[in-house]
Amino acid sequence: MTVRIALLFLILFLRIVPGLAQEKHTYSLQEAIELALQNNPEVLIDQREIESARGRKLQATSLEQPELTFGWEGIPSGEPISRADERTISLDQNVEFPYKLLLKKDISNREIDIATENLDRTKALITAEVKKAYFRVSHQSKLVETLESTLELLNEFRDATLFKYRAGDLPYFEVVRGKVEIAKTQNEIIEAKKELVSVKSEFNLLLGEKGFEEFELEDSLSYVPFEKSKEQVVQELTQKNRTLKIAQLSRERENKNLKLAQSGFIPDLRFSGGFLSEAGGKFTPSFEIGFTLPLWWWNPKGEIQENRANLKIAQARLKASERIIRSEIERAYELAKASQEQVLLFEQTLLGEIDEELESGINSYQNNQIDALNLLDIYRTNKTSQIEYYRTLYNYRTALADLEVAGEENQ
Numbered sequence: 001m002t003v004r005i006a007l008l009f010l011i012l013f014l015r016i017v018p019g020l021a022q023e024k025h026t027y028s029l030q031e032a033i034e035l036a037l038q039n040n041p042e043v044l045i046d047q048r049e050i051e052s053a054r055g056r057k058l059q060a061t062s063l064e065q066p067e068l069t070f071g072w073e074g075i076p077s078g079e080p081i082s083r084a085d086e087r088t089i090s091l092d093q094n095v096e097f098p099y100k101l102l103l104k105k106d107i108s109n110r111e112i113d114i115a116t117e118n119l120d121r122t123k124a125l126i127t128a129e130v131k132k133a134y135f136r137v138s139h140q141s142k143l144v145e146t147l148e149s150t151l152e153l154l155n156e157f158r159d160a161t162l163f164k165y166r167a168g169d170l171p172y173f174e175v176v177r178g179k180v181e182i183a184k185t186q187n188e189i190i191e192a193k194k195e196l197v198s199v200k201s202e203f204n205l206l207l208g209e210k211g212f213e214e215f216e217l218e219d220s221l222s223y224v225p226f227e228k229s230k231e232q233v234v235q236e237l238t239q240k241n242r243t244l245k246i247a248q249l250s251r252e253r254e255n256k257n258l259k260l261a262q263s264g265f266i267p268d269l270r271f272s273g274g275f276l277s278e279a280g281g282k283f284t285p286s287f288e289i290g291f292t293l294p295l296w297w298w299n300p301k302g303e304i305q306e307n308r309a310n311l312k313i314a315q316a317r318l319k320a321s322e323r324i325i326r327s328e329i330e331r332a333y334e335l336a337k338a339s340q341e342q343v344l345l346f347e348q349t350l351l352g353e354i355d356e357e358l359e360s361g362i363n364s365y366q367n368n369q370i371d372a373l374n375l376l377d378i379y380r381t382n383k384t385s386q387i388e389y390y391r392t393l394y395n396y397r398t399a400l401a402d403l404e405v406a407g408e409e410n411q
Contacts, residue, residue: 028218029134032207036130037123039208046119053115057108061101067092069274083280090274090286097268103260110253114246121242124405131401133203138221139394140196146386147189153379154182160365161372174372181376185383221393223343226400230333233403237329238322243408247321251314258307264300267291325407332399332406339396346389354385 027035037043069092074085081087158178164170204213228236238244270290275283294300361378364370 024214024216026216026218027134027207029131031218032134032203033127033130035207035209036126040122040126042122043119043126046115046122050112050115050119053108053111056111057105060104060108063096064094085279087277087283088274088286089283090272092270092272095269095271097263097266099266100260100263100268103256103263107253107256107260110249110256114249114253117242117245117249121246121408124242125408128401128405130206132398133199133206134217134219135221135394135397135401136199137196137203138217138219139390140192140199141217142221142390143387144189144192144196146383146390147185147192150379150383150386151182151185151189153382154178154185157372157375157379158182169368170372177372177376181379221390221397223347223393224397224400226336226340230330233333234326234329237403237406238326241325241329241407244318244321244325247314247318251311251318254307254311254314258304258311261300261303261307264303265294265297267294321407328407329403332403336396336399336403339392339399342392343389343396346385346392350385351389354382358382 069088069090071086071088071090072081072084073088075081076083158175161170161175161178165172165175200215201212204210204215268291270288270292272288272290274286276286277283358378361370361375365372365375
């Protein structure tokens with residue numbers, strides 16, 4: 001009885017384990033994007049950059065450490081320090097002029113904003129890369145499906161030519177033509193599958209998974225209408241462009257740095273408070289106020305000159321970014337619209353005409369109205385049209401992904 005139970009469990013195990021091993025994960029486009037953003041090292045680095053900028057803000061806006069001192073002056077020879085003429089206990093604190101601290105706070109806030117925008121920019125670029133990789137896998141899968149479907153048609157064509165050859169209605173050379181076309185299509189399927197393995201591996205790595213893991217895609221490669229005008233797209237994408245925002249924040253930061261350098265001629269303060277004892281008497285409170293003297297003018301003057309130049313550089317970069325980013329958005333828009341026109345050409349005209357031609361060609365061949373060579377040409381045209389359609393779809397969806405991040409590559 002025990003042996004039978006053990007054997008039953010072994011059979012169930014052997015049936016379940018292969019099923020588990022063959023289980024494939026199915027990714028929607030949104031799931032793939034979220035997984036990539038979660039695992040991408042550039043995102044993790046940029047998140048730490050924000051923490052680093054916040055840490056620098058704490059440093060920039062904090063006061064210097066106070067200094068506690070004890071002093072004994074006029075100690076008689078051979079006497080203990082308690083017999084000193086003067087005994088002092090003091091606490092000293094250097095304080096920058098408040099205006100300087102406010103400027104440092106503003107500069108640090110700009111640094112945090114720049115780091116935050118850079119993180120958003122990285123996420124946007126990675127999102128676009130995931131979309132393109134997702135569509136690339138989908139496109140390659142459609143290519144394999146198209147070729148395999150064509151192979152089925154060619155096998156039917158081969159069977160039909162063999163039947164006619166045996167009936168004496170066709171020369172054997174027509175059969176050979178069909179076999180050669182089948183072999184050619186089989187080679188194309190092999191190459192397409194090799195490329196599918198490659199793009200799947202790249203997709204897995206982009207998501208932070210192992211390159212060899214199998215998966216399926218939930219969202220198909222399909223047409224998504226795009227009806228916005230150029231003016232609307234340029235305005236929307238320019239307003240939310242992260243690279244442009246970084247350039248604007250950099251200009252503001254350099255402007256604050258220049259003001260901070262110009263404040264170098266403003267004296268800083270020094271406060272000192274404590275207790276004083278003379279001739280061994282009681283301790284009495286004491287207080288001092290001092291300030292720095294900016295006598296050595298060449299240091300702040302040099303800082304002003306440096307930061308004024310940095311501000312001009314930031315302004316020049318901002319102007320260049322505005323011009324380049326607008327141009328990139330317009331170029332990406334035109335490419336997306338051109339790709340959309342190609343997709344609509346296939347969907348509204350070519351695909352329907354080619355399907356009708358294929359059906360008509362098969363019927364004509366069966367009724368001996370066209371020869372095998374003409375039918376092979378129809379098969380080739382049908383295969384080419386399907387391949388080009390999916391390529392056009394892929395180009396269109398990729399163009400839309402590129403449009404979303406147009407100008408973000410410029411730094």
